[in-house]
Amino acid sequence: MAFVFSLQRILEMLPPDVESVGDFSGDIVGIASLSSAKAGDLSFLGNHKYHSQVETSNASVVLLPKDYDGEPSEGQIYLKVENPSFSLAMICREIERLLMPAPEPGAHPSAVIHPEAKVSPEATIGPLCVVEAGATVEAAVLESQVHVGRHAKISAGTYLFPRVVVGNYCEIGERNRLLPGCVIGSDGYGYEFVENAHQRVPQVGRVVTAADVDVGANSTIDRARFGSTYIGQGTKIDNQVQIAHNVRVGKHCLLVAQVGISGSTEIGDGVVIGGQAGVAGHLQIGDGAMIAGGAAIVKSVEAGTKMRGSPATEMALHNRIIVLQRKLPELFKRFDQLEKSIESREQE
């Protein structure tokens, strides 16, 4: 994964108010963490936890927050910026363009495109993709082995990684990134127990994603029973997340890996849900709520509330309960002693 950037080139990618301290005259040929960086590498302080590693880092170039007050060593340069992590992202964007350039438009001869599909001449349809009848593909990239179902729509600027499935009638918004193996528009899980068997409830709705949505590898989003399962603008979904039928997720939410959202639940804007958390069905999660990893949400949550635990309670109470649970052995002992001392006094 080779690249070579001059210091000058790096500076052009950073905000204009960058402050340089120290001196480095070679090329930057790698990016590494503070502790593993070697000469020629660029590194950064993005998490306070690693603060003490800056001083001993062998990185030639280090991105630091404005208020960092140490001194670089000989031949090393510190670049102070508002947000080192985001500045690094800007640099990585350039590296990504070099290392993983977007493929050229056009359809690979091995792709199976139905004559009734509408595919933009600006679209890339990679090897062994399937685009079914009535589907629309705007100026998007289908990398390889992707399936786009009947009457589905893939909007401009969207990138479908290998083996993504977009089901019939689903609509993917602009600039989405659907990671390998995710499934958009599988049947919702709906049955009625009639005549001693679970009778399938046909799921005739779809999935709609707004602009700038990311969906992680092997995540699944079910089509609605009717109407739409909906993912709002700018929401980012991690790997192996499960979103059931008729769920609505608001704007700019973060759903971390292995989260599960049950049917018909509505999630507001700016909600953050930690890894492996689960949300029961038919609930409302208010704007800006923060749900800790592993939490089990069984009641609706007010806007701005922080929740933790299984079943979840307000985070402050839950944290208190955790501390006290660990004191239970002591409490039981104290209680036994107290009972005994009272008993013995009564017998006096």
Next chain:
Amino acid sequence: MAFVFSLQRILEMLPPDVESVGDFSGDIVGIASLSSAKAGDLSFLGNHKYHSQVETSNASVVLLPKDYDGEPSEGQIYLKVENPSFSLAMICREIERLLMPAPEPGAHPSAVIHPEAKVSPEATIGPLCVVEAGATVEAAVLESQVHVGRHAKISAGTYLFPRVVVGNYCEIGERNRLLPGCVIGSDGYGYEFVENAHQRVPQVGRVVTAADVDVGANSTIDRARFGSTYIGQGTKIDNQVQIAHNVRVGKHCLLVAQVGISGSTEIGDGVVIGGQAGVAGHLQIGDGAMIAGGAAIVKSVEAGTKMRGSPATEMALHNRIIVLQRKLPELFKRFDQLEKSIESREQE
């Protein structure tokens, strides 16, 4: 997703004892929830939670339970049935037939079918499917990019959605629905630690599913170490469920999303396991047991028992514990006060 149904057509799909109240003369062109329905839409009351929304709904046609006693507004019709949710399912079955008709029999020229595979002329083998040597495909549908391994069998009436994998020697029963990306017959997870390394235990068994089984998107069912991992008739498995080697699941069970069942566990008939619950290995779960979402089952469960918590206990006890846990801060305070008051009295 356009369709147009006359009221007459809708009535034909409902049970004969339907009661009509009110009047509507137009066409039904959509299905929507009570709160989002517009004129021309059909809606339904399927969950008591939404009872109050019936009165203000703009739906032209509303499916209601027999005992609903409100009155429709002008130009609106109420259709009272035993089970509104199931009646809606009957209507959606018709819509599904219109919108997502089953593909025609025959093999797509891009499919790779081994000359030693036996494929029924009534089967549909969609684009870019692979059917390996010795496999049997009856009158089933393989939608696209499906993999059917050597000597595997796909029975009549079964529908394999895009990118399903059925491993070597596995048998899929009649009328199964395998949703996109699910994997039937991956190797079981078995190792022996010998000579300082985990030595793989070859998994030479298979997976067998009975009739009317559904498996959700990206779910995984491992082949047995030997013999069969077995899924019983009418059992419905949601997305991202993991079933380990040698598990036996009975008839008419529901396994909700992200459930995990460890190796060699036996699950009875009619068991319901809520989302994200986990069941340890080598256990027996009795008929009709209900396991709450997120529960961790570490001991066998008697038939008909309701379990909750991690590790799980009987649901009534668990619910009591949850209430008392939230009173722990108060209990510790009361205890401190009591100790102090007793101490001070002793010093008197």
Next chain:
Amino acid sequence: MAFVFSLQRILEMLPPDVESVGDFSGDIVGIASLSSAKAGDLSFLGNHKYHSQVETSNASVVLLPKDYDGEPSEGQIYLKVENPSFSLAMICREIERLLMPAPEPGAHPSAVIHPEAKVSPEATIGPLCVVEAGATVEAAVLESQVHVGRHAKISAGTYLFPRVVVGNYCEIGERNRLLPGCVIGSDGYGYEFVENAHQRVPQVGRVVTAADVDVGANSTIDRARFGSTYIGQGTKIDNQVQIAHNVRVGKHCLLVAQVGISGSTEIGDGVVIGGQAGVAGHLQIGDGAMIAGGAAIVKSVEAGTKMRGSPATEMALHNRIIVLQRKLPELFKRFDQLEKSIESREQE
């Protein structure tokens, strides 16, 4: 899944110090559990739990531990070995070779191999696989519908099951087994909230696996933000496991199904993590730590420690807490009584 082994053939697969008790003269034609075995089957006692089933088993041949002291019935043979489960594995290895022979080298005509890819003549590239520009495939098997990204490397002896994705620049070590649907090298989940939106942090690193790694069906391992996400030698990963960017996993670890490891966490050698457990980001898990199924690890863990619970504590403490939690109803009652009795005495 037919095979026929003579007793002589079975004995050749077992360690030389095997002890035979009893007599069986037919062929072995199946393997089954103690309780379901019939005449002609081989069975084994691998878990003490099933000890009592040996006596009543109809298996013709039973693998038993050296210290088992019962007697076989007429026409039945006991074979006593150090490790019956591992001895069975040796037999199953032979069965696997018979039933699922490795495919012949060569590329299927339907595979799409970029002219700039380097593919060994000893490699098997199955139907509908994609091998992108700059990729290297040594003497490995790509079964079918596999995707190998640009500049990725698949080392000798590695087996990629159907529909595996290996992303750009990732390196898969020797003798790995990647099960169906797993995704190696999806983008890490990294965003910076800038200008009221989650801005994607490009992930320009890769995934590197050492030798003898197994990855389960539909598991996902994210590429590093920069540098490498790393899986150490001999580590075995079960189905639906999620490993985030920049994680390092040591040698000979076991990660059971549905485990999630958050970004930048380092896991030592010989660590065992039970199903559905989660580990937060930026932590250190020491060598030989054992983490129970369903545990939530939110702090670093010392080497050799056993952890359980959510959030996890040391296992002994956690087990004690679980017992006491179940006594909370009783404790609250006792406390109420004590308070009352003290009050009443004070009023005397």
